[in-house]
Amino acid sequence: xxxxxAIVEDEPAIRDNYAAAFLxxxxxxxxxxxxxxxxxxxxxxxxxxxxxxxxLEDEPEGGFELCRQLRAxxxxxxxxxxxxRDSELDAVSGLRLGADDFLTKDLSLAHLIARVNxxxxxxEALRRPNAPEEIVRRGALALDAERMQxxxxxxxxxxxxxxxxxxxxxxxxxxxxxxRQQLMDAANVVLDDNTITSHVKRIRRxxxxxxxxxxxxxxxYGMGYRWVE
Amino acid sequence: xxxxxxxxxxxLATLVLPWGGCQYAREMESALRExxxxxxxxxxxxxxxSLQGRTDLxxxxxxxxxxxxxxPDENAGHAFLQSGPYDLRPLALTAAPLLDGYSDDWPHDPxxxxxxxxxxRHRFGILTGVYERMLYVLLExxxxxxxxxxxxxxxxxxxxxxxxxxxxxxxxxxEERQVFLAATGPGAVTARRIETGEYGQQSxxxxxxxxxxxxxxxxxxxxxxxxxxxxxxxGFGVLVDDRDARGAEPVSYGTLRSDDLHTLGRxxxxxxxxxxxxxxxxxxxxxxxxxTPSGRVLARADALAQLTGLGSETPVLAxxxxxxxxxxxxxxxxxxxxxxxxxxxxxxIGKLEVTQTANRWIxxxxxxxxxxxxxxxxxxxVAVSLMFAFAAWLALRLSRLRQxxxxxxxxxxxxxxxxxxxxxxELGDVARGFSTLLQRLNEYTSxxxxxxxxLAHEIRTPLTIVRSSLENLESEQVPPAARxxxxxxxxxxxxxxxxxxxxxxxxxxxxxxGSAERVSFDxxxxxxxxxxxxxxxxxxxxxxxxxxAEAVVIRGAPDLIVQMLDKLIDxxxxxxxxxxxxxxRLRLDAQAALIEVDNPGPALPVQVEGRLFESLWQxxxxxxxxxxxxxxxxxxxxIAEFHGGEASAVNLPEGxxxxxxxxxxx
Numbered sequence: 001x002x003x004x005x006a007i008v009e010d011e012p013a014i015r016d017n018y019a020a021a022f023l024x025x026x027x028x029x030x031x032x033x034x035x036x037x038x039x040x041x042x043x044x045x046x047x048x049x050x051x052x053x054x055x056l057e058d059e060p061e062g063g064f065e066l067c068r069q070l071r072a073x074x075x076x077x078x079x080x081x082x083x084x085r086d087s088e089l090d091a092v093s094g095l096r097l098g099a100d101d102f103l104t105k106d107l108s109l110a111h112l113i114a115r116v117n118x119x120x121x122x123x124e125a126l127r128r129p130n131a132p133e134e135i136v137r138r139g140a141l142a143l144d145a146e147r148m149q150x151x152x153x154x155x156x157x158x159x160x161x162x163x164x165x166x167x168x169x170x171x172x173x174x175x176x177x178x179x180r181q182q183l184m185d186a187a188n189v190v191l192d193d194n195t196i197t198s199h200v201k202r203i204r205r206x207x208x209x210x211x212x213x214x215x216x217x218x219x220x221y222g223m224g225y226r227w228v229e
Numbered sequence: 230x231x232x233x234x235x236x237x238x239x240x241l242a243t244l245v246l247p248w249g250g251c252q253y254a255r256e257m258e259s260a261l262r263e264x265x266x267x268x269x270x271x272x273x274x275x276x277x278x279s280l281q282g283r284t285d286l287x288x289x290x291x292x293x294x295x296x297x298x299x300x301p302d303e304n305a306g307h308a309f310l311q312s313g314p315y316d317l318r319p320l321a322l323t324a325a326p327l328l329d330g331y332s333d334d335w336p337h338d339p340x341x342x343x344x345x346x347x348x349x350r351h352r353f354g355i356l357t358g359v360y361e362r363m364l365y366v367l368l369e370x371x372x373x374x375x376x377x378x379x380x381x382x383x384x385x386x387x388x389x390x391x392x393x394x395x396x397x398x399x400x401x402x403x404e405e406r407q408v409f410l411a412a413t414g415p416g417a418v419t420a421r422r423i424e425t426g427e428y429g430q431q432s433x434x435x436x437x438x439x440x441x442x443x444x445x446x447x448x449x450x451x452x453x454x455x456x457x458x459x460x461x462x463x464g465f466g467v468l469v470d471d472r473d474a475r476g477a478e479p480v481s482y483g484t485l486r487s488d489d490l491h492t493l494g495r496x497x498x499x500x501x502x503x504x505x506x507x508x509x510x511x512x513x514x515x516x517x518x519x520x521t522p523s524g525r526v527l528a529r530a531d532a533l534a535q536l537t538g539l540g541s542e543t544p545v546l547a548x549x550x551x552x553x554x555x556x557x558x559x560x561x562x563x564x565x566x567x568x569x570x571x572x573x574x575x576x577x578i579g580k581l582e583v584t585q586t587a588n589r590w591i592x593x594x595x596x597x598x599x600x601x602x603x604x605x606x607x608x609x610x611v612a613v614s615l616m617f618a619f620a621a622w623l624a625l626r627l628s629r630l631r632q633x634x635x636x637x638x639x640x641x642x643x644x645x646x647x648x649x650x651x652x653x654x655e656l657g658d659v660a661r662g663f664s665t666l667l668q669r670l671n672e673y674t675s676x677x678x679x680x681x682x683x684l685a686h687e688i689r690t691p692l693t694i695v696r697s698s699l700e701n702l703e704s705e706q707v708p709p710a711a712r713x714x715x716x717x718x719x720x721x722x723x724x725x726x727x728x729x730x731x732x733x734x735x736x737x738x739x740x741x742x743g744s745a746e747r748v749s750f751d752x753x754x755x756x757x758x759x760x761x762x763x764x765x766x767x768x769x770x771x772x773x774x775x776x777x778a779e780a781v782v783i784r785g786a787p788d789l790i791v792q793m794l795d796k797l798i799d800x801x802x803x804x805x806x807x808x809x810x811x812x813x814r815l816r817l818d819a820q821a822a823l824i825e826v827d828n829p830g831p832a833l834p835v836q837v838e839g840r841l842f843e844s845l846w847q848x849x850x851x852x853x854x855x856x857x858x859x860x861x862x863x864x865x866x867x868i869a870e871f872h873g874g875e876a877s878a879v880n881l882p883e884g885x886x887x888x889x890x891x892x893x894x895x
Contacts, residue, residue: 011690011693011694013694013697013698014690014693014694014697017694017697017698017700017701018697020701021697021700021701021704024701024704084686084689084690084693085686086686086733086737087736087737087740088737088740088741088744089740104689105689105690105692105693106689106693106726106729106730108696108700109696109697109700109701110700193792193795194734194737194738194740194741194792195737197741197788197792198741198744219787219788220758220762221754221755221756221758221759221762221787221790221791222758222759222760222761222762222763222791222794222795223758223761223762223765
């Protein structure tokens with residue numbers, strides 16, 4: 001059975017382009033132009049993944065509300081925000097509502113598909129029993145590449161997909177400096193320096209909420225970041 | 230001309246007050262003078278009226294009875310008014326001459342002399358004067374051979390007779406009397422009167438009331454005499470007996486009849502009581518004089534001098550003021566005269582002349598003038614200083630306004646407290662106008678500042694349509710010939726995307742600043758690490774660091790500092806030729822750490838100064854492919870201001886390049 005991807009986007013050209021790309025990849029696609037349409041459809045049947053724009057027709061923040069309602073229906077459903085808005089505040093609020101990723105429309109279709117694939121992989125991996133060989137351990141850190149899950153001292157750190165990939169890229173080679181471009185490539189995103197910086201800042205904060213003494217992600221000024229054990 | 234100076238000059242215009250005051254004082258002085266003249270005229274007329282018909286006082290002439298006006302010969306009783314050839318008119322002396330035979334203490338008045346002569350060789354001049362109750366007589370007799378009486382002889386012995394001077398006069402009863410004076414040598418002369426005894430024998434007793442002195446002079450002698458007026462009636466004469474040898478027949482001439490020595494002429498002189506009569510009207514600063522109708526002074530009372538000394542007691546200020554006010558040629562004396570008539574109201578018997586010093590009203594005027602000038606000058610001073618203070622205050626307000634309007638533009642946001650906007654005057658209007666203008670300008674610039682971000686946002690959606698369409702197209706069956714165009718379209722859209730990201734950079738930095746946390750950190754490792762990265766990123770430039778030896782700890786966000794440094798290095802790389810040496814320097818001064826980036830290359834144009842760090846401003850003639858929106862240095866400024874500092878740029882000496890300086894407060 002094909003996986004069903006729901007696209008909630010008020011711009012028809014974008015919506016249809018995305019739909020075409022997902023169809024090409026072998027997904028089933030449903031598209032909705034506004035929150036009301038989407039919610040009535042979701043009530044009947046939940047999609048396997050939702051790609052949501054933030055501003056929907058006459059609701060500037062309709063995407064957020066939709067995400068909240070969707071999350072209430074399902075805790076596991078992968079949700080991706082895909083928006084023209086790139087402000088830090090939007091990203092923070094989107095991720096706080098339980099979205100798995102927050103992407104801007106700069107992202108290429110190929111990168112978007114890669115993410116969607118990765119998220120489905122994670123859903124599958126979560127259903128299977130743990131495969132310990134897939135787990136990268138760096139001190140207190142345990143990274144499960146399949147499930148895209150990070151643990152610190154045995155506690156799960158809730159990272160967005162982009163954040164997980166950044167941590168993964170850093171922790172795979174501890175001590176090596178990863179510059180911003182490398183991190184962007186690893187995370188399949190095109191971001192500017194400030195967005196990388198705020199991602200790293202968020203990652204640190206999430207780890208620090210578990211371990212206030214967390215200091216493993218170091219800034220190498222002018223170059224990038226490295227993982228220190 | 231500064232506002233201050235202009236208002237000061239305007240303030241000086243209040244000096245018209247004291248000027249007007251001076252004019253007023255002059256007017257007042259004229260009025261006062263006129264009043265004084267009138268009252269003086271009244272005084273003189275009153276005194277003159279009181280002297281009407283008082284010929285006894287004026288001329289020691291018994292007043293005619295009131296009905297004498299009907300007398301047929303009107304002027305019969307007024308012999309003193311006619312000028313007989315032998316009449317003597319004594320001067321009113323102001324001091325008593327010393328009886329010494331010399332003339333130097335007499336007034337020098339050639340017209341007062343009377344001359345009598347027999348022939349060329351016999352001639353004498355006579356000058357008479359009255360002082361108080363005495364008649365003084367000065368005789369200058371031409372005599373080639375002065376001859377003294379033989380000393381020690383009987384003055385009645387004709388053989389002993391030398392030169393003699395006879396005085397003949399009528400006494401108060403009108404009886405003719407004679408005395409003679411015979412000198413026996415230079416010095417005092419005694420007067421003797423001839424008396425005929427009961428039996429006809431004659432004697433010449435000394436007349437003690439008459440004193441005299443004899444002195445020789447060239448071609449003659451001089452005799453000075455003093456006779457009490459009380460001895461004298463109206464007739465008076467002098468006869469000179471000139472003898473060439475003792476006992477010889479004399480040459481007699483003069484104003485006495487030579488046979489019986491009766492008087493030919495009259496002594497026209499005021500009664501001594503006239504002076505005391507005048508004295509009762511005296512007051513300081515006044516002079517009264519009674520003259521004959523022809524102007525000869527009969528008597529005077531003089532207290533003019535009693536009011537002098539004005540200058541010495543007046544303050545310096547008053548004298549200074551007076552110099553400004555006094556017109557040249559102002560008379561210091563007021564004069565008035567009134568005729569004195571006889572009882573008939575027709576015959577002029579004399580004149581009263583009253584003189585008053587101007588001192589009295591000058592003093593009055595000075596007093597008023599002083600007060601007025603002091604008042605108006607201090608008013609002027611107050612006005613001038615008030616105006617000056619006001620001008621200074623205005624200038625201060627204006628300069629505050631100017632400073633505020635100058636600095637308002639260079640700040641990120643408008644100063645909310647624009648000065649003077651609460652003022653209710655025109656300056657407040659200007660300030661409010663400025664404030665509104667700047668508010669609008671600020672709105673406009675902030676619109677411009679956010680325009681890039683907004684544009685980026687708005688363009689993003691259509692761009693996404695283009696890009697996603699292109700990507701979908703790539704998956705379709707596209708003829709190979711079309712692939713080229715597809716690829717070009719894709720590249721174009723990638724560039725557009727890069728431009729969008731660059732356009733939004735400032736907005737993202739502002740966001741980053743908004744959420745940045747300040748930590749204390751050492752600048753040294755941050756700079757070292759960043760410069761190391763630049764060496765890798767820009768292999769075609771050389772980098773040099775000049776850093777202090779010790780740690781430089783500041784509070785701030787190291788990420789932002791690096792970002793700022795990125796922009797500075799980007800800028801330095803863009804404007805320096807290949808292979809150039811870029812210097813990154815960290816200096817310390819008292820309050821701040823200074824990061825300086827020097828790059829060789831073209832100097833900054835003068836006109837860009839101050840605008841370099843504004844949003845959307847760039848002066849480069851960029852030809853490289855990377856998009857530039859003039860946001861780099863604006864971001865530098867934002868980050869510097871976040872660190873409580875500022876960014877500036879200067880040219881290196883000799884135009885060899887540019888130096889960008891960022892102050893970060895410590």
